[in-house]
Amino acid sequence: MGPRVLQLLLILHVLALPVQLCAIPRGNSALIKHLNMELLRLSQDLSEEVNPSVYVALRLSADHSLKKEAQYLKRLKNVFQPSTSSSVAGGQQKQPNMGRLALYLLALRAACQNIDTHQGRQLVTQLKYHLHKEKEQIAFKGNGRPITSYYQYSLGVLALCVHGKKIDPHVIQKLLDAENFMHGVKLSMDTKAMAGLAFACLKQAKLNELTLVAAISLAIQRVTGSILQAQTTKGTFGNIFSSPLAMQLLIATGMSKKPEFPKGMDALLGSLEQGHFQNPMIMSQLLPVLNGKSYLDIATMECRAEQDTLELDTTCPGSRTVILGTKMITVQLAVENPPSPETLYNHSIQMPSGSSLLDVLRTAAEQGPGQFTFETQNTLHGPLLTAVMGVKASKGERRYWQLLQAPDTSLQKGISDYQPQDGESIILKFSPW
Ligand code: B12
Ligand SMILES: *[C@@H]1O[C@H](CO)[C@@H](O)[C@H](O)[C@H]1NC(C)=O
Numbered sequence: 001m002g003p004r005v006l007q008l009l010l011i012l013h014v015l016a017l018p019v020q021l022c023a024i025p026r027g028n029s030a031l032i033k034h035l036n037m038e039l040l041r042l043s044q045d046l047s048e049e050v051n052p053s054v055y056v057a058l059r060l061s062a063d064h065s066l067k068k069e070a071q072y073l074k075r076l077k078n079v080f081q082p083s084t085s086s087s088v089a090g091g092q093q094k095q096p097n098m099g100r101l102a103l104y105l106l107a108l109r110a111a112c113q114n115i116d117t118h119q120g121r122q123l124v125t126q127l128k129y130h131l132h133k134e135k136e137q138i139a140f141k142g143n144g145r146p147i148t149s150y151y152q153y154s155l156g157v158l159a160l161c162v163h164g165k166k167i168d169p170h171v172i173q174k175l176l177d178a179e180n181f182m183h184g185v186k187l188s189m190d191t192k193a194m195a196g197l198a199f200a201c202l203k204q205a206k207l208n209e210l211t212l213v214a215a216i217s218l219a220i221q222r223v224t225g226s227i228l229q230a231q232t233t234k235g236t237f238g239n240i241f242s243s244p245l246a247m248q249l250l251i252a253t254g255m256s257k258k259p260e261f262p263k264g265m266d267a268l269l270g271s272l273e274q275g276h277f278q279n280p281m282i283m284s285q286l287l288p289v290l291n292g293k294s295y296l297d298i299a300t301m302e303c304r305a306e307q308d309t310l311e312l313d314t315t316c317p318g319s320r321t322v323i324l325g326t327k328m329i330t331v332q333l334a335v336e337n338p339p340s341p342e343t344l345y346n347h348s349i350q351m352p353s354g355s356s357l358l359d360v361l362r363t364a365a366e367q368g369p370g371q372f373t374f375e376t377q378n379t380l381h382g383p384l385l386t387a388v389m390g391v392k393a394s395k396g397e398r399r400y401w402q403l404l405q406a407p408d409t410s411l412q413k414g415i416s417d418y419q420p421q422d423g424e425s426i427i428l429k430f431s432p433w
Contacts, residue, residue: 024273033063054283102156162296162299169209235264237264281380332425333426
């Protein structure tokens with residue numbers, strides 16, 4: 001062995017050390033702590049968009065860093081209630097969509113903030129107005145479908161409910177109808193779970209008339225029944241990324257004694273250990289489950305005697321840091337806009353291994369000016385692909401750029417999270433939803 005080799009080995013050894021220390025740990029409590037830490041790290045990263053769902057997850061955890069949580073709440077307020085502070089709203093749109101507003105209200109309750117103030121009441125009124133407009137859309141213009149989605153509609157109901165606010169019975173009725181008849185719209189597992197959480201809160205809040213209460217109880221039975229029935233042999237409900245919300249519903253409805261529950265928990269912990277949960281939004285839906293909590297628990301939070309023991313480990317880079325390989329891979333990228341049979345674009349792209357699909361799109365766009373173009377929009381979930389080759393959904397049009405692995409497997413991750421393999425063929429297809 002020459003001295004150069006020895007030197008190299010030594011360097012490699014030194015390089016490998018921190019990586020080892022930062023790897024995803026084994027053992028359930030270590031895994032949970034690791035996830036908690038990742039979310040806390042995210043909350044401190046000023047380059048990340050503030051996300052009320054991340055705050056809620058930190059608040060529902062057993063371990064806290066109260067100072068960092070307070071700092072994050074302040075940042076949330078700056079964005080969602082910019083008038084309360086001197087700072088200018090940081091980047092985000094002035095009017096948050098209904099779902100974000102609802103998540104923010106959940107966050108305020110999770111901070112035990114009094115919303116019976118002038119500004120708090122404004123937020124509640126705003127959310128009620130959104131729900132009212134959605135109710136009208138469902139009943140008259142939308143043919144059973146809301147402007148946003150039943151997922152956001154459910155979040156809205158849930159947020160008012162955890163604050164103990166009275167909700168228009170007609171608004172509740174529309175969600176019951178959607179769950180019961182579904183208006184020909186197949187509700188996704190995530191949506192069912194969120195609707196179920198809203199129903200579970202309404203039942204517990206006891207704010208409603210008896211007939212409505214009976215209908216709500218029935219709806220809870222149907223939703224939980226269909227979720228339990230949908231469990232796969234792997235233990236997931238829907239796919240792995242809808243399972244956190246499904247498990248939250250099982251927790252909220254006291255079903256954690258059912259045999260399906262530990263099976264679901266094993267699936268979640270297994271995937272966590274394998275590093276499948278890297279999206280902040282999904283991580284924030286998962287952490288409460290691992291702590292045995294659901295969004296329903298926010299309603300009764302007292303914010304007293306909390307364990308202020310979580311310390312940020314600054315020596316690890318965070319699992320979302322991607323290290324690109326030196327090996328090059330080839331990815332085939334095609335664009336389809338049915339019913340047109342021709343492909344708008346179809347080329348192979350060379351990339352370093354470990355690149356995300358977003359990197360692939362960027363490289364394609366750089367290759368020939370005008371050949372490939374795309375646009376994205378920031379969401380709490382990450383960058384959403386909104387336009388390709390100048391084609392985008394017009395206002396109210398229910399179409400989106402679906403990500404597929406050829407020929408027709410829908411990807412379960414978004415453009416910034418998905419890493420194509422060598423020789424993989426990706427199709428961007430303008431699809432209805
Ligand atoms: C409704 C919904 C959709 C609708 C949104 C339309 C609408 N106007 O509401 C449609 C059908 C368009 C959609 C598309 C996709 N979705 Co979707 N979607 C959801 C759902 C059920 C709710 C999202 C929501 O309203 N959040 C609440 C509000 C407050 O947050 P928001 O940030 O303002 O919401 C916006 C974004 O979430 C965005 N959005 C929706 N889905 C996705 C997915 C990604 C990756 C991104 C970046 C953004 C995004 O649309 C929302 C409305 O504007 C979630 C379920 C969940 N557990 O979160 C899945 C979910 C987020 N979607 C998912 C996926 C995989 C996709 C697709 C990538 C599927 C595909 N193969 O093409 C595409 C996005 C492709 C692209 N163009 O970039 C996964 C993400 C998993 C992960 N690992 O991160 C989830 C968790 C579902 C699941 N269990 O698999 N989705
Ligand atoms: C794109 O081109 C490749 C090879 O040139 C071909 O095999 C593939 O079927 C094409 N894809 C689409 C969606 O047309």
